[in-house]
Structures are given as structure tokens and as C-alpha cells.
Amino acid sequence: MARYELVKRSVALITLTNPPVNALSSAVRHAMAKSMEQALNDPKVTAVVICGENGRFCGGADIREFAGPLRGPPLVPLLDAIEAGEKPVVAAIEGVALGGGFELALVCHYCIAHFKARLGLPEVTLGILPAAGGTQRLPRLIGIPAALELITTGRHISAQEALKLGIVDQVTEQNACEVAVEFALRAVAKPLSSRRVSMLTTPCPPDLDALLEVVTMEVKKKARGVMAPLACIQAVRAAATMPYSKGIKRESELMATLFNSGQARALQYCFFAQRTAGKWTLPSGAQWNNSKPREIRSAAIIGLGTMGRGIVVSLARAGISVIAVESEKKLLETGKQMVIGMLERDAKRRGVSASLNLLKFTLSLQDLKDVDLVIEAVFEDMALKKRVFQELSKVCRPATLLCTNTSGLDVDALAGVTDRPHLVVGMHFFSPAHVMKLLEVVCGPRSSSETIATAMSLGKRMGKVSVAVGNCPGFVGNRMLKPYLDQATFLLEEGATPEQIDKALEDFGFAMGVFRMSDLAGLDVGWRIRKESGLTGPDVDPKNPPRRRHGRRYCPIPDMVCEQGRFGQKTGRGWYMYDKPGGTNAKPDPLIQNLLEMYRSRYAIQPRNISDKEIIERCLFALANEGFRILEDGIAARPEDIDVIYLFGYGFPRHRGGPMFYASMVGLERVLERLEHYHQAHPDVPHLEPSPLLKKLVACGSPSVQTWREHIKTMHSHL
């Protein structure tokens, strides 16, 4: 867990050995304490170097240990002892120094960082704060404003930035450990008092209160209802106003309030859920670690609409040659200019050169004959997509993977029109595709494990969080969205307003309520789909009673809004009104209020006062209920996969963990009881009927979300 060696006859080299990230587990802390004691007591040792095995200094405390009682030596006294020691200690940072790893570097008297190293205090992203002295030492070292920014955002910084800020003493392109040993030899006998950061006086800005106020406002705006950044601000204030001995106590008190909070549990769950999602698995036994992805050097995109353009940018940024195809010269030229502009702006922002040389634009599918993979991103129309796939079958070499960027159509139906159904897979990007991190990889029943592995790996290469899902209408994300949207519109019928519903959801933590989100996405897409499926428009079966379709409750208000040409932000009118088409400043619109009043009076609906609690329960429990059905149907392998999809694709607040984790936090019994209650009140809404899996889990004593999978074994899988 920590290796102790004597090098150059007088330097104790302590190497943390806890792969993969050398986290400070109880065993590592124990071994470090012993090694430090040995080094400080051995008269041969004149200096100490601390480094991490396999080119990684330290990824911080072992997050997995947070769930249990503290074992082994606590970190704070161990770090205080390193700082107080009379022999110079040098940190040799390679790879990462994060959280407790960064705090370890802060107590070392000197820091050498490899030029590729990254440093940071990401505790806030786990719902806690840097409680091993980080909130007290960093402000003393770099000042309040810079420390506040790093601690409240959890941002990682480069070695170069760390050097500029005065966190590290030297950046090297050589082996940091070797450089640190030489550095340590030179540091012997130099006075250490000015190198003990806890002894420094915090440089305090004259307008401390005003500064803290501004940062508090910013944090509240950015992360509504999230506790950890606010606690971080209070801890930093202590660094400015108290001596270290008192400040560290304040840090510890604040940590105690966060450590066992639901938010910390949710955020730590998210950390692991994201990593779990990458470990896809199929009932056939094929999974992430036994299926080899193909190497993708070249790709083609069919269609340069909004989605296609974003996908081209994502691929080019990942260093993949891209051929972009459009059907008409004008569309091709417009798409080309937009892609080039997007890539240039992106490259400027990242300080790199735009990879325009990787792009080719063409009107001819014939140009695709040699590419490794094609992603079709044409209009969401099955007949059109089928034609494209038939053409691709003829044009592309037999080994080319054919992917569809559909948001919900049957991937297997598309596979069926090709000569290679095993090489067909869905790649559902989210708009804008070069910004949104989520990718649903849709596995058809005939997609081979190599095809899935390739799509997952390509997603990772593009910097996406990829989740493997099964093939059903809407897959995971959009299938779950339906009951959520339905509940929102039913609540409108019953007496709520769009702004009331949005406020309740935004207070819950969503960046945007459902109606503001719909206005942003555009209302016409859903309207067209509803018309095509005979739910509205001239094809509606006249036998349907009003507000009912296929024997179920149906709310026509969204259709009525679209009939008025209100398609959302792009038309300047939707559920809200905007200053102009494309405007983003949503204002409540009296016309919508009138429409709702007329609608209710036409159908003799007596509006009632609807509480925020009911809004949250009906929208979110219906959402989670569909998630349970998705697990039963084997469309998602694990609740973590669903949560990751909602976190990265639908703005679900991370401090709530995702819809499935949220349901588990509320208590499955309670969710079941509320769904039963609402289903009784609305028997014509099948989405409110509790799913068999939810009932089963409650009957099994509501096990923790991580073990639900064991209860789904009997259900068949579409993955």
C-alpha cells in the first residue's frame, strides 16, 4: 500500500501503491503513517519524497470507504505530522493529485509536477468539502479568490496553472520522481518554516464579505439547492478569519453536516454509476471486457442537419476522418460552413488548431465505399431511413458498420433492410451533439458484440458518456419522457400553469422545467409524431371520446398550442412568450392562460390548487415507474444506466442521483403508495399503475439500488 526505499543513500522514497489511482484507503494511510515515522526517525534520512505508483500520484480518499465506519488512521493528523516534520518532504506529482491527494501535496514542503499532471479539489462534486485541511491551506497559499474558485467548482487545473498560482514549485517534462529526489537533496538544511502552509497568514482581500456574497449568489444560481459549495464558502471564510487551529475545526464541523447527507450519497452514487455504465453487459455473456472494439479511422455522416453537424464536429475533434453527405448542393454548402465555423470556434476556445483537414463534404454516397463506419442522421422518418440503409448496403464495403442516429425508431427494422444486420447499431446522440455528453448505444437483437463494443468505444473517444440500451420505441430516455410529459400536461388540465410546474421542477433542481425545456427543444417535433401516429389531426379515429385515445387519458393542449403556430423559442412563442424568435427569456403568456381557462371551461373541468409536492410526485414517480418497467423489459441492464441517461441527457439534478436513485431515497414503499394513490384517482392513466418490479422490490424489503439487478434475473432482456 506504500513502498519505502532509501535512494541516493539519504532520501526516503515513499511510493503509494494502491492501483488504479492510489486512493488513500485505510491501508494506505496506515502504511504512510508507518513510512513517515520510519523516515523521520532514521538518522540516515535527510529528506523525503512522496510519489505514486504507475505514474499517478493520488486520486484522493477512497470514496468506497465513505459508506462504512472510519478505519485506520485519520488523514488530518497524518498530514499535519508530515507538514510539521523537521525533514523536507517533496511531492512528486505525476498523473493526478486530487482531493486528499492534493491535500497531501499541500502539506509537503515542496511540489514537483510533471507537465501533464492535473490537480484539483473535486470533493464538492461528491457532495462534501476538502476536509483534510484543503479549505484552510489553499487560501493561505494562493489567496481567497483563487482558492474559492477551485474549491467551489472542483475544477482540475494543469501543472502549468498550478505553477502560476504558486501551488507547485517546478514543472518538469522528465520523471517527476527523479527530479523530486534531486530537488530534495538540495532542500536539505534549508529552513522549513515558510514552507509550512498552515503557518502562513491568509492574504485577505479588503472586501472579503462582498466577495463571499458575490460567490454565494453565483453558486446559488448555478447549483440551486446544492449544499456542498455553500459549505465550502463558509470553510474558506474560516481560513480568512480564524487561525489554522480554529479553521480546521470549522472545516471539520461543516464536513460533518455534509458527510451523511442525502446529497453526498447521491453525488457519490453518480460518480460510480457513470463508471458502471461503461461496463456494458449482454445476456449472451458478451460484455465490455471480453468484446474487442474495431478500430475506427474513418467515418461518414449522412445528413447535415443540426444533429449531423454536431456529430461531424464530435468525430473530427476525436481525430477521425469524416465524410459528410447531403442530398442537395445548397444544404451541403450551408452544412459545411456551419461545421467549419463550429470547429473553428471550438478549437479557439480550447487553444488548439481546428482539424479541418479531416473533413470532406460530398453529395455522393459512392464516396463512402471505404469508410469504417457510417452514422445516418437524416430526418426522423422510417421510410427515408430504410432507403438510406438499403443504399448504404450496396455502396459500403461489407465490413462497414452502419449506425443510425434515431431518437426512438426501431433499429432492428433498419438492420433488416441491410445485408449485414449484425453490423447495425443505434447511436442516439443528444442535441446539440457536439455539446451534450450522452450517447445511447442501441443494441438491436442482431447487433454483434463487436459492433456494440465499437460504438461504445467510439462514444468514449468522442468524450461521450455512452450507455448501452435495448431496442424499443424511445429506447430508455425518450420512452421515460412520455409519462413525465403526460403528467405535466394533465396537471395543466387540472389547474396548474406551465410556470408553476416549471418552478416546482426547477426548485427540485432541474436546470429547466418541462415546459421551458420543451420550448427549447421545439414543440413541432412531438406534434408531427402525434399526427403520424393518429393521436391528433385529421387521422384521429372519430370514435375516440374527447381527451381519450386508445381508451386512455389524452391531453390535447400541446396540439392546440402547436395549431396556433407556437413551436417554442424558435418561433418566439410556445408555452411561454419570448422577445423575438430565437429569444431565450421566457415570460408567462396571458394567451396560454386564456387557452387553459377556455379549455377547462369547455370540458367542465373545475380547476383546483395543485401543490408543488403533487407536481413532483406525479411527474417524477411516473418517470421512475417507467424506469422500473424498462428494467423489467431488459431495455436497460441496471438502474445506474437509467440514472446516467437522465443525468447527462435530460438535466436531472445530479445531487438527486437520477430518477431511480431518487426513488430509492424517497423510499420504494412510499413511491409505491403514492403511485397507487394517484392511479386510483386517475385509473385511465396506465403509467401511474405501479410496475410489477417496484412491487416486487418493496415485497423484498426495498433493497439498495445497487442490488436491484439481482431481482430482475427472471425477466427477459432486449439487450
Ligand SMILES: C/C=C(\C)C(=O)SCCNC(=O)CCNC(=O)[C@H](O)C(C)(C)COP(=O)(O)OP(=O)(O)OC[C@H]1O[C@@H](n2cnc3c(N)ncnc32)[C@H](O)[C@@H]1OP(=O)(O)O
Ligand atoms: C474528505 C475527502 C477527501 C479527502 C477526498 O479525497 S474525496 C475524493 C476526491 N477525489 C476524487 O474525487 C477523484 C475521483 N476520481 C477521478 O476523478 C478519476 O477516477 C481519476 C481522474 C482519478 C482517474 O480517471 P480515469 O483514468 O478516467 O479512471 P476512472 O475514473 O475510470 O477510475 C478508475 C477506477 O478507480 C476508481 N476510483 C477513482 N478514484 C477513486 C477514489 N478516489 N476512490 C475510490 N475509487 C476510485 C473508479 O471508480 C474506477 O473504478 P472501477 O470502475 O475500475 O472499479
